[in-house]
Amino acid sequence: xxxxxxxxxxxxxxxxxxxxxxxxxxxxxxxxxxxxxxxxxxxxxxxxxxxxxxxxxxxxxxxxxxxxxxxxxxxxxxxxxxxxxxxxxxxxxxxxxxxxxxxxxxxxxxxxxxxxxxxxxxxxxxxxxxxxxxxxxxxxxxxxxxxxxxxxxxxxxxxxxxxxxxxxxxxxxxxxxxxxxxxxxxxxxxxxxxxxxxxxxxxxxxxxxxxxxxxxxxxxxxxxxxxxxxxxxxxxxxxxxxxxxxxxxxxxxxxxxxxxxxxxxxxxxxxxxxxxxxxxxxxxxxxxxxxxxxxxxxxxxxxxxxxxxxxxxxxxxxxxxxxxxxxxxxxxxxxxxxxxxxxxxxxxxxxxxxxxxxxxxxxxxxxxxxxxxxxxxxxxxxxxxxxxxxxxxxxxxxxxxxxxxxxxxxxxxxxxxxxxxxxxxxxxxxxxxxxxxxxxxxxxxxxxxxxxxxxxxxxxxxxxxxxxxxxxxxxxxxxxxxxxxxxxxxxxxxxxxxxxxxxxxxxxxxxxxxxxxxxxxxxxxxxxxxxxxxxxxxxxxxxxxxxxxxxxxxxxxxxxxxxxxxxxxxxxxxxxxxxxxxxxxxxxxxxxxxxxxxxxxxxxxxxxxxxxxxxxxxxxxxxxxxxxxxxxxxxxxxxxxxxxxxxxxxxxxxxxxxxxxxxxxxxxxxxxxxxxxxxxxxxxxxxxxxxxxxxxxxxxxxxxxxxxxxxxxxxxxxxxxxxxxxxxxxxxxxxxxx
Numbered sequence: 001x002x003x004x005x006x007x008x009x010x011x012x013x014x015x016x017x018x019x020x021x022x023x024x025x026x027x028x029x030x031x032x033x034x035x036x037x038x039x040x041x042x043x044x045x046x047x048x049x050x051x052x053x054x055x056x057x058x059x060x061x062x063x064x065x066x067x068x069x070x071x072x073x074x075x076x077x078x079x080x081x082x083x084x085x086x087x088x089x090x091x092x093x094x095x096x097x098x099x100x101x102x103x104x105x106x107x108x109x110x111x112x113x114x115x116x117x118x119x120x121x122x123x124x125x126x127x128x129x130x131x132x133x134x135x136x137x138x139x140x141x142x143x144x145x146x147x148x149x150x151x152x153x154x155x156x157x158x159x160x161x162x163x164x165x166x167x168x169x170x171x172x173x174x175x176x177x178x179x180x181x182x183x184x185x186x187x188x189x190x191x192x193x194x195x196x197x198x199x200x201x202x203x204x205x206x207x208x209x210x211x212x213x214x215x216x217x218x219x220x221x222x223x224x225x226x227x228x229x230x231x232x233x234x235x236x237x238x239x240x241x242x243x244x245x246x247x248x249x250x251x252x253x254x255x256x257x258x259x260x261x262x263x264x265x266x267x268x269x270x271x272x273x274x275x276x277x278x279x280x281x282x283x284x285x286x287x288x289x290x291x292x293x294x295x296x297x298x299x300x301x302x303x304x305x306x307x308x309x310x311x312x313x314x315x316x317x318x319x320x321x322x323x324x325x326x327x328x329x330x331x332x333x334x335x336x337x338x339x340x341x342x343x344x345x346x347x348x349x350x351x352x353x354x355x356x357x358x359x360x361x362x363x364x365x366x367x368x369x370x371x372x373x374x375x376x377x378x379x380x381x382x383x384x385x386x387x388x389x390x391x392x393x394x395x396x397x398x399x400x401x402x403x404x405x406x407x408x409x410x411x412x413x414x415x416x417x418x419x420x421x422x423x424x425x426x427x428x429x430x431x432x433x434x435x436x437x438x439x440x441x442x443x444x445x446x447x448x449x450x451x452x453x454x455x456x457x458x459x460x461x462x463x464x465x466x467x468x469x470x471x472x473x474x475x476x477x478x479x480x481x482x483x484x485x486x487x488x489x490x491x492x493x494x495x496x497x498x499x500x501x502x503x504x505x506x507x508x509x510x511x512x513x514x515x516x517x518x519x520x521x522x523x524x525x526x527x528x529x530x531x532x533x534x535x536x537x538x539x540x541x542x543x544x545x546x547x548x549x550x551x552x553x554x555x556x557x558x559x560x561x562x563x564x565x566x567x568x569x570x571x572x573x574x575x576x577x578x579x580x581x582x583x584x585x586x587x588x589x590x591x592x593x594x595x596x597x598x599x600x601x602x603x604x605x606x607x608x609x610x611x612x613x614x615x616x617x618x619x620x621x622x623x624x625x626x627x628x629x630x631x632x633x634x635x636x637x638x639x640x641x642x643x644x645x646x647x648x649x650x651x652x653x654x655x656x657x658x659x660x661x662x663x664x665x666x667x668x669x670x671x672x673x674x675x676x677x678x679x680x681x682x683x684x685x686x687x688x689x690x691x692x693x694x695x696x697x698x699x700x701x702x703x704x705x706x707x708x709x710x711x712x713x714x715x716x717x718x719x720x721x722x723x724x725x726x727x728x729x730x731x732x733x734x735x736x737x738x
Contacts, residue, residue, distance in 0.1 A: 027122020029056055029378055048268065048300040050373040053366055056121070062358070064121060065365045066347045067094045071128070071304060071338045074102035074111070077448075079130055079491075080307035080339060094119045095344050097368070098336065100128035100172075103448060108169025109385035116381045124381035126372055128172035131222065131447050132191055133157065135164040137399040137548055138442050138449035141489075141525055142177065142203075144410040144544030146193035146569040147617070149658045149680060151206040153406045158210025160399050161447070162222040167390040168448070171375050172223040174271060176207035178258035179228055182580040184573065185238025187493030190444055190525030190545075192233060194569030195582045195614060197254050198677045201261035208265040216268070217376030219383055220393075226262045228273035228306060230288050231255045235275060238579075239494045244275040249670065249705045251277070254584070260297060268301030268371050272309055272334060281316050283309040284325075289333030302335035302367035311340040322346065327355045335364035395453065400549055405562075407546035407553035412566035413618040414540040419477065419517045421560030421620055424466060427475035429516065433504060434523050435459040435481040443525060443545025444490025454548050458521065461551035465559060478516045479558065480508060480537075481523065486545055489525025498576055499529045512536050521554055527572045531611055542566070560620060565656035565682075567617035567725065574611045577603070583614040583662075583726040584673035613727035615660050615677075621651030621687065625659075627730050628722045634735035640698035641734060645722040647693060649685035656684045661695045662721040662729065668714055669707035675726055695722075702736060713738065 029052075057065075072087040073080065079101060090096035091114050102108055108127050115125045133139045139157040148154065158175075165173065177191040180200055193203035204226070213221040231251055235242035246255070259270075270293060273282040282288055283305050293299045310329045311322050319325035326342035327350050337343040350356045376383055413420070422428065434440050438454040456464065458481050463471050482504040488495065499505075511518050520537035522528070523545055534540055541564070546553050556562040573581050592602040602608055626646040635641045647659055661679040665672040679695040697720065702713045715737045723729030 027116055029121050029123045048370045048374060050370055052378060053369040053373055056123070056369060057362060057366060060121065060365070062348055062351060062361070064094050065361050066343055068097040068123065068365045068368050069336050069347070069361070070096045070341070070344045071098040071100060071336050072096050072341075073339055074099050076103060076107065077101040077129070088114065090344070091115050091125065092118050094121070097123060098126040098128070100338070102127055103129050103165070103168045103170050105167070105169045105385045105387040105390045109382055112381050112385060123369070124372060124377040126172055126368075126375070126377070127170050127384075128174060128225070129165065129170050129447070130175070130445055131161050131165045131170070131173035132175050132177070132445035133443070133447070134161045134403070134449060134547060135168065135447045136394045136449060136453070137161075137164060137403050138446050139403050139547045140407050140410040140550070141190045141443040141545045142192055143190050143194060143525065143570065144546065145406065146199065146203050147412050147542075147544070147566040148406065148409040149199065149567055149569070149682060150409055151202055153409055154203055155206040155210035156402060157406055158207045159213070160402060162211045162213070163220040164394050164399070165222055165447070166220050166384050167386060167393040169385045170222060171377070171384060172225060172269065173211055174225045174227055175211070176204045176224065176262055177227050178204045178262055179231070179233030180255050180258060181233030181570070182582040183234065183238040184498050184527040184570075184579060185494050185496060185576075186233065186235060187240060187444075187489050187495070187525070188491055189233065189570070190489045193258070195571060196569065196584070196677050197257040199569055199680075200258040204258040204262040205265040208262045208267045212266055212268075216374045217379070217383075219386070219389065223269055223371060223375060224262065224267040225269040225271050225304070226259050226267050227271035228282075229259055229270050229293065230273060230282060231277055232273035232275050240492050241274045244277050249709065253705050256292070263293075263297050263299050268374065270299065270301065270303045272303060272305050274306050274309060274312065276316060276318070281309075281313045281318050283313055283334060284318060284328040284332040286332045294333060300367070301371055302364065303333055304336040305329065305334055305338045305340070307338055308340040310334070310337055310342040323350070326350065330356045330360055330364070335367050403547050404549035404553050404556070407550050408556050408562040408564075410544060410546065410566055411553070411557050411564055412542040412568055412616070413557075413564040414542055414572075414612050414616070415534055415537065416539045416618055419519060419538045420541070420558060422477065422519075422558050424559055425470055426466070426477060427470045427472055428462065428466065429473050429475045429478040430459045430462050430471055430481070431473075431478060431511070432481040432507065432521070434483055435479070438551070440486040440523055441546060441550040442548065443486050444493070449548060454551070456551035458551045458554045461555035462558070465555045476516055477519065478511045479519045479521060480511060481521045482508070483522045483524040483528070484526075486523075486525070495526075498526060500533060505533060508533055508536050519558065521558075527570050529573060529575050529611075531574050534611065563620045563653055563655045564617070565619060565658070567615050567658045568612060569614070571610045571614045572612035574606050578606065578610065581610050584676050586671050586673055609727065613725055615658075615725035616727070617658075617725070619651075619655040619657065621649055621653040621655035623655070623657045623685075623724060624648045624650045625723055625730060628720055628732040630720070630732050630734055632734070634737065635697075636737040638699060640696050643695045643697060643720055643722065643732070645693050646690055647683060647685065648690040649687055652687050654684065654686050656682055657724060658682050659693045660723060660725070660729070662726060663697070663702060664719040664721070665702060665704070665714075666717045666719065668704065668716070670705075672704065675721060677726070697734070699736070
């Protein structure tokens with residue numbers, strides 16, 4: 001069937017108002033969509049299947065099929081090492097069915113028009129972009145937002161980002177980043193949710209649901225992309241793109257859960273990671289792609305490589321050349337090739353030579369087209385290209401207010417010797433290399449955020465709130481804004497030294513020597529070694545890169561307009577020599593118990609404990625905890641027990657506390673961590689108010705990958721810990737019997 005032959009079929013569509021029926025010939029893809037009708041895909045759908053896709057596959061040539069497996073970058077943004085100038089001609093020739101780094105309603109409409117009206121089949125393009133923590137309205141970096149422990153706020157940030165991006169012609173975001181990381185040298189730790197698989201899983205699911213909404217075809221939603229699958233956050237030496245090697249048990253228990261949580265939340269695309277795992281690059285790893293993702297987890301969407309990931313397997317020493325790499329990727333379960341052109345250049349010949357089956361290609365194309373159908377692109381290819389909607393939905397007052405509130409909620413008060421909150425009218429000296437910076441507020445991976453749309457730096461915001469006359473170098477209180485230049489974090493931004501630059505530490509020393517009270521405000525994208533600086537400062541506020549409204553949010557927290565409630569989602573080491581250090585580490589055969597002992601697992605020069613532990617975060621009020629009370633001494637089989645703890649606001653201000661529950665399995669068929677986060681609840685309490693918080697422990701809570709690599713619990717004794725941080729808990733004991 002060719003385009004002229006679809007004229008007859010188009011008669012069945014004459015009552016379809018969404019099409020321009022003045023055209024003599026409709027693109028085949030659009031006609032088939034109208035003939036078969038649209039079936040909405042929701043986050044609770046069990047199947048991703050559209051009859052129109054099967055009809056379309058039957059009339060596609062092999063070359064056209066391969067074109068749907070190709071993703072090239074436009075030149076609106078640069079996010080990788082190569083650019084391809086001829087992408088427009090590739091679209092026109094049917095060689096490229098997907099584009100990233102193209103946004104704005106007018107630009108995407110022009111590219112879409114080429115695909116729909118200048119190709120034989122008229123299959124719409126899929127437009128992707130790195131909308132990581134906001135599109136135009138930029139929220140705190142993801143590591144910062146995870147420190148809010150507030151899934152509603154995290155979901156809201158994704159919903160707003162999706163609404164703005166979809167209005168700018170985008171269909172697809174390369175988020176959430178589900179990579180667990182205990183390695184602060186790695187620059188991309190800023191994009192994730194920190195070190196814990198339980199918290200990370202909740203964040204991944206919240207972001208996915210925020211992006212995709214209830215109906216993926218709504219004009220305010222984006223297709224989520226789970227990345228970087230898998231274990232990209234554990235590179236040797238903390239160096240980006242580097243080798244990852246771990247046991248299957250550790251992979252499944254601590255690294256895979258956030259990816260699985262996003263799949264369960266309905267995400268319909270997955271990005272293969274750059275790294276190798278167990279000696280096989282993820283881009284050709286059948287175990288990851290075929291056996292776990294598409295097999296065990298039943299993932300129905302498509303898998304895309306990362307930027308030039310296929311060709312890079314030659315450098316890995318896993319493929320002889322780019323053609324061989326393309327064959328390995330396709331046969332492993334890769335459905336779309338980002339930027340390397342290996343599929344475009346070699347896949348047709350590989351099929352003709354019998355190296356890749358037609359069935360493999362059809363399966364990949366079906367997955368891609370099913371997602372395009374779920375997005376509603378066959379019903380209306382231009383549904384996301386509305387300049388009017390773009391203007392109306394971008395950087396609205398509501399969006400900016402949400403960004404300010406979420407930024408304040410993401411900040412962690414690490415230390416406070418009573419200097420904070422500052423009283424309005426207090427004379428302060430505002431200093432430090434980042435105090436006047438608006439650029440650094442946005443952080444890395446800032447979407448389409450613009451510095452000139454950031455309304456205030458930290459210094460500007462303090463002056464506006466406190467009165468310019470009250471900001472003076474001679475003041476007795478100094479607010480020093482320090483940290484990392486925002487370009488020191490993100491992709492290809494690993495650091496071998498995680499201390500502050502020496503000139504910043506020297507400035508802090510001078511401020512302290514002058515007799516001032518010093519508030520250190522940090523803006524950074526990773527845990528830092530701030531042991532020296534923490535000792536010098538009277539208060540330390542971790543603000544991360546707080547986004548478009550971050551200057552105002554910092555001021556809100558400093559002056560008590562917002563009572564800080566953030567808790568660390570990642571451990572701050574005392575020094576780089578402690579790394580990796582995280583809360584679910586295991587005991588050794590010689591645990592450090594006696595300070596005077598030599599032959600125990602410890603350092604000679606620093607304590608084993610980190611500077612600031614996972615879950616740590618102060619408030620301007622204080623909270624008291626009762627001992628945990630258990631409903632029973634134990635449980636068995638499919639039963640459960642409840643853990644109750646009473647939390648009391650013992651201070652003078654209303655505040656929000658995140659009550660945390662950890663579990664320890666004392667003896668197992670494989671050794672178990674000393675603590676694992678298994679529950680938390682955020683509670684807001686007035687001064688003097690108490691609240692009883694209840695957690696449920698069941699067989700799933702205590703399950704793990706046992707010695708025989710089955711998932712489940714084992715009979716034995718356990719400890720449960722409750723408190724306000726992983727290092728500030730009270731404990732109780734229980735038992736379980738299978």
